[in-house]
Amino acid sequence: MLQLEIRSPLEPPRTVRLETGVYTFGRSSAALIPLKDPLLSRLHARVRVEEDRVLVEDMESRNGTYVNGRKVGGAVALTRGDRITIGNTVLVLGDEASTRVVVDESAGPTPVEGMTLFPSDALLRAVRPGATEGAPGRAGREEPFEVLYEVTRELLHDRSEGELFRLIVDRLFEILGPDRAVVLLKDPDGGFQEAVSRFGDGIPPGDLVLSRTVLDAVAGERRAALFVAGSPAADVPSVSLVIQGITSCLAAPLCVGDEVLGLVYLDARLGHRQFGEPDVRLVTALANAAAVRIRSARLAEAAALREAAEREREVAQTARRAAEEASRVKSLFLASMSHELRTPLNAILGYAEMLTEEATERGLGDLLPDLQKIQGAGRHLLELINDILDLSKIEAGKLDLVREPFDVQALLSDVAQTMRPAVERNGNAFAYRPGEPPGMVLADVTRTRQVLYNLLSNAGKFTENGRVTLECSRASDDSGEWVVVRVADTGIGMTPEQQSRLFQPFSQADAGTARKYGGTGLGLVISRRLCQMMGGDITVESEPTAGSTFFLKLPAAVEPSVGETITGAVPVLPPQG
Numbered sequence: 001m002l003q004l005e006i007r008s009p010l011e012p013p014r015t016v017r018l019e020t021g022v023y024t025f026g027r028s029s030a031a032l033i034p035l036k037d038p039l040l041s042r043l044h045a046r047v048r049v050e051e052d053r054v055l056v057e058d059m060e061s062r063n064g065t066y067v068n069g070r071k072v073g074g075a076v077a078l079t080r081g082d083r084i085t086i087g088n089t090v091l092v093l094g095d096e097a098s099t100r101v102v103v104d105e106s107a108g109p110t111p112v113e114g115m116t117l118f119p120s121d122a123l124l125r126a127v128r129p130g131a132t133e134g135a136p137g138r139a140g141r142e143e144p145f146e147v148l149y150e151v152t153r154e155l156l157h158d159r160s161e162g163e164l165f166r167l168i169v170d171r172l173f174e175i176l177g178p179d180r181a182v183v184l185l186k187d188p189d190g191g192f193q194e195a196v197s198r199f200g201d202g203i204p205p206g207d208l209v210l211s212r213t214v215l216d217a218v219a220g221e222r223r224a225a226l227f228v229a230g231s232p233a234a235d236v237p238s239v240s241l242v243i244q245g246i247t248s249c250l251a252a253p254l255c256v257g258d259e260v261l262g263l264v265y266l267d268a269r270l271g272h273r274q275f276g277e278p279d280v281r282l283v284t285a286l287a288n289a290a291a292v293r294i295r296s297a298r299l300a301e302a303a304a305l306r307e308a309a310e311r312e313r314e315v316a317q318t319a320r321r322a323a324e325e326a327s328r329v330k331s332l333f334l335a336s337m338s339h340e341l342r343t344p345l346n347a348i349l350g351y352a353e354m355l356t357e358e359a360t361e362r363g364l365g366d367l368l369p370d371l372q373k374i375q376g377a378g379r380h381l382l383e384l385i386n387d388i389l390d391l392s393k394i395e396a397g398k399l400d401l402v403r404e405p406f407d408v409q410a411l412l413s414d415v416a417q418t419m420r421p422a423v424e425r426n427g428n429a430f431a432y433r434p435g436e437p438p439g440m441v442l443a444d445v446t447r448t449r450q451v452l453y454n455l456l457s458n459a460g461k462f463t464e465n466g467r468v469t470l471e472c473s474r475a476s477d478d479s480g481e482w483v484v485v486r487v488a489d490t491g492i493g494m495t496p497e498q499q500s501r502l503f504q505p506f507s508q509a510d511a512g513t514a515r516k517y518g519g520t521g522l523g524l525v526i527s528r529r530l531c532q533m534m535g536g537d538i539t540v541e542s543e544p545t546a547g548s549t550f551f552l553k554l555p556a557a558v559e560p561s562v563g564e565t566i567t568g569a570v571p572v573l574p575p576q577g
Contacts, residue, residue, distance in 0.1 A: 001017060001018070001019075001095070002017075002018040002049070002054065002080075002093060002094070002095060003015045003016060003017050003018055003093075003094055003095070004016045004018060004023075004047065004084075004091045004092065004093055004094075005091070005092040005094060005193065006033070006035070006089065006090075006091055007089065007090045007091075007092065007187065007188060008035060008036070008037055008088060008089040008090075009088055009188065010035075010036045010037060010088070011035070011036050013187065013188075013189070016033060018047070018049045018054070019049065020049050020050065020051065021048075021049055022046055022047070022048050022049075023046065023047045023048075023049070024043055024045070024046045024059070025040070025044050025045050025046070025047070025086060025089075025091070026040050026041055026042050026043040026044040026045070026059070026061075027040045027041065027042050027044070028042035028043055030042070030043065031043055031044075035086075035087075035089055037086070037087040037088050037089045038087070039063050039086075039087030039088055039309070040061070040063075040086055040087045040089070041059070041060075041061035041062050041063070043059045043061075044058070044059055044061040044065065044086050044087070045057065045058055045059055045061065045065040045072075045084070045086050046059055047078075047084075047091075048075070053077050053078075054077070054078045054093060055075040055076065055077055055078065056072060056075070056076050056078055056084055057072060057074060057075040057076065058072045058073075061086070062312055063086075063087055063305070063308045063309060063312060064304075064305075064308050065084065065085070065086050066084070066085040066086075066301055066304060066305065067082055067083070067084055067085075067160070068082055068083055068160040068161055068297055068301070069085075069297045069298065069300040069301030069304060070301075070304075071304060071308075078093050079093070079160060079162045079163055079166075080093055080094055080095065080162045080166070080196065081093065081094065081160060081161050081162015081163070081165055081166065081195050081196055082160045082161065082162050083160075083161055083301075085301055085305065087305075092193075092195075093162070094162075094194070094195070147171060147175055147282065147286075148282065148285050148286065148289070150171070151167065151168060151171060151286055151289065151290075152289050154167055155289055155290065155292075155293045161195065161294055161297070162195065162196060164290055164293060164294070165183040165195050165196035165290070166196050168183065168264070168286055168287075168290055169181045169182075169183060169196050169197070169198045170198070171286075172264075172266060172283065172286070173198055173200075175282075176266060176273070176275065176279055176282075176283075177200075177268075177273055178200070178266040178267060178268050178273060178275075179199070179200040179203050179267060179268050179269050179273070180197070180198070180199050180200065180203060180208070180265075180266065180267050181197065181198050181264075181265070181266045182194055182196070182197040182198075182208055182264075182265045182266075183195045183196045183197070183254075183262065183263075183264055183265075184208075184262045184263050184264075184265065185254075185261060185262035186219065186260060186261060186262050192210075192215070192219075192262065192263075194208075195262065203269075208265065210251075210265070214251060215263075218251045218252070218253050218263050219253055219260045219262075219263055220260075222253045222255045222258075222260060223253070224250065224251065224252040224253070224280045224283070224284050225249075225250065225251045226249075226250045226275060226276075226277065226279075226280050227246070227248060227249050227250070228247070228248045228274050228275065228276075245269045246267045246268070246269055247268060247269060247273075247274070248267065248268045248273055248274045248275045249265070249266060249267035249268070249275070250265075250266055250267075250275045250279060250280050250283060251263050251264065251265045251266075252264050252280065252283045252284040252287045253284075253287060253291075254287045254288075254290060254291040254294070255287075255288070255291055256288075256291045256292055256295040259295070261291050261294055261295065263287070264283055264286070264287045266283065327395060328395075330392075331391075331392040331393075331395045332392070339389070341385050342382065342385050342386070342389070345378060345381060345382055345385065346382070348374070348378055349375060349378045349379065349382065352371055352374045352375045352378060353375065355367075355371055356368065356371045356372070356375065359371060384522075387522040387523065387526060388522070390526050391522055391525065391526055391529075394526070394529050394530075394533070399533070401444040401447060401530070401533055401534060402444050403442055403443055403444055403534060403535075404442070404443075404444075404445070405440040405441070405442055405557035406440060406441060406443070406445045407440060408438055408439070408440070408441040408448075408472060408483050408485070408554075409434055409437050409438060409472065411445060411448065411449060411452075412432065412434070412452070412470065412472055412485070413432070413434070414449075415449060415452045415453065415456070415470075416430075416432035416456075416470055418453075419452075419453060419456040419457065419460075422456070422457060422460055423456055423457075423459065423460035423468050424460070425460060426460060426461075426463060426464045426465065427464060427465040428460055428463050428464070428465065428466050428467060428468050428489075429466075429467045429468070430460075430467075430468050430469075430470075431467070431468070431469050431470070432469075432470045432471075433469065433470070433471045434472070435471060435472060435473060436473070436474075438472050438473060438474045438483045438556070439474060439483070439556055439557070440556065440557035441483045441554050441555070441556060441557060442534075442535070442554070442555050442556065442557040443534040443535075443536070443554045443555070444530075444534055447530045447534065448534070448554065450526075450527070450530070451527040451530055451531060451538075451552060452485070452487075452552070454523040454524065454526075454527045455487040455527065455538075455550050455552065456468070456470065456487060457523075458523065458524070459487055459488075459489040459491065459548075459550075460489075462489065462491040462492050462548075463489040463490060463491030463492075463547070464491070466489060466490035466491055466547070467489070467490045468487070468488070468489045468490075469486070469487070469488045469489075470485070470486070470487055471485070471486040471488075472484070472485050472486070473486070474556060475553075480555060480556075481555070481556040482536070482553050482554065482555060482556055483553075483554050483555075483556050484551055484552065484553050485551070485552040485553075485554075486549060486550070486551055486552075487549070487550045487552070488547065488548070488549040488550075489547045489548055489549075490546070490547040491547050491548065492544070492545065492547075493542045493543050493544045493545050493546045493547050493548055494540075494542040494543075494544065494548060495544055499540060499542060502524060502540060503524055503525055503528050503538075504521075504525065524538070531552065531553070531554065534554060534555070535554070535555045536552070536553045536554040536555060537553050538550060538551065538552055538553070539551045539553070
């Protein structure tokens with residue numbers, strides 16, 4: 001039974017048992033195997049397991065799917081040991097009954113008894129043909145130079161890690177005749193996992209018990225290790241070797257420079273084989289050659305991933321610049337068209353007002369309703385044009401604000417008096433509660449008045465036979481001193497989902513609201529962005545049928561200052577919700 005080992009820096013390692021069928025991988029919960037990797041697409045890749053083969057294919061992902069460093073086009077057949085890279089996640093194909101590496105901690109920090117450790121300089125000597133004297137089982141074997149040449153030549157071919165390790169293990173079995181041969185690779189946590197293993201006839205697969213000192217010497221110090229029972233160095237053999245009945249074993253690191261990728265391990269039991277120093281050198285030379293090939297493939301794979309990520313960033317940047325340019329052009333167009341529309345509209349409103357006055361003077365009362373409709377529709381259209389013009393200026397960075405200290409209580413009194421008829425039009429009770437004088441506000445007085453008009457107009461429009469309240473207070477927090485204006489109503493209220501759309505352009509609570517109450521959905525958007533440009537913000541608290549409360553927060557003027565002109569667009573804060 002095959003399995004996929006999943007290695008990701010964002011979640012613990014795990015394995016997936018593969019049965020006949022299709023397995024999808026990606027960020028989405030719709031994937032059969034969901035992963036947390038942010039570089040993955042929602043559905044990134046699929047692995048198809050058939051009776052006689054395993055295939056992997058990309059699902060049109062953003063960053064691509066790679067097998068042993070090569071980008072996948074169509075379906076690619078996999079072999080044991082192949083590495084599938086998707087984003088930062090690596091999937092390794094192997095057998096479910098893999099050899100489990102067990103570390104024997106009993107050896108302690110001293111070298112294992114009976115082990116001969118070869119320093120790095122010894123591993124660099126030429127591989128010497130012939131067997132160590134007294135080491136049986138070498139008769140008729142190929143010369144190590146020939147084996148090394150053959151395997152090195154195979155390294156030039158486009159082989160996967162699994163195929164490469166399988167080749168090495170098979171050739172070592174033919175040449176050295178061990179009972180067990182295993183290639184182990186280091187995992188991200190510093191442990192070891194089997195990449196490829198082979199067991200001789202009559203040797204069942206099982207745990208591979210390695211001494212901690214052997215691992216430290218081979219992997220940590222990049223030194224090969226050799227044990228031969230009965231040799232002068234083996235008077236007191238390793239306990240773990242005795243328990244397993246091992247009479248000879250060797251291990252060599254897979255390393256490139258200071259980086260250790262894993263190790264190659266061989267052992268023999270019951271005195272059937274004895275390994276010698278030439279065997280160690282042969283295995284070490286093969287391990288070094290394989291490590292260079294694997295390291296090159298992984299570097300190529302990493303480079304391909306970086307290139308794909310860089311292309312993704314470039315595409316995203318290009319798309320963002322195009323969107324920004326389109327938004328700028330749109331805003332300039334809207335601003336220009338708004339001016340072109342507002343000029344004749346002002347003329348229409350002016351003539352309608354003149355006709356209304358003339359009809360009144362001549363006693364033509366039957367004409368007044370139609371003229372008033374013209375004026376009402378014209379004012380509504382002018383309001384819409386002004387809103388579009390303001391929003392276009394804000395988005396294009398063309399709107400100028402003058403921040404200067406002013407008495408907010410005087411402004412609120414004037415606004416309350418002006419807006420009272422509009423707020424009370426639906427049978428509402430309007431209350432302005434001055435409270436303690438909040439002091440001076442540092443903002444644009446004209447735009448602040450515009451924001452207050454909008455908040456009170458909405459409160460009166462969405463409330464019938466209810467209550468609207470205008471209050472003001474001073475507050476402070478870690479970011480400074482603030483004046484907070486509170487506009488509360490007992491109207492229709494909003495759900496959290498409706499609140500999330502409240503500050504989006506051309507958006508209202510729902511379509512029914514737009515049909516019943518009218519409006520463009522721009523007033524609150526403009527109001528909030530104006531407040532943000534003045535250093536403040538607008539937030540809302542609301543419940544359906546219980547009304548809404550809007551909080552206008554502006555910086556308090558701590559000291560008198562000269563007016564400050566602000567020009568430019570403002571970043572859009574996330575919607576409330």
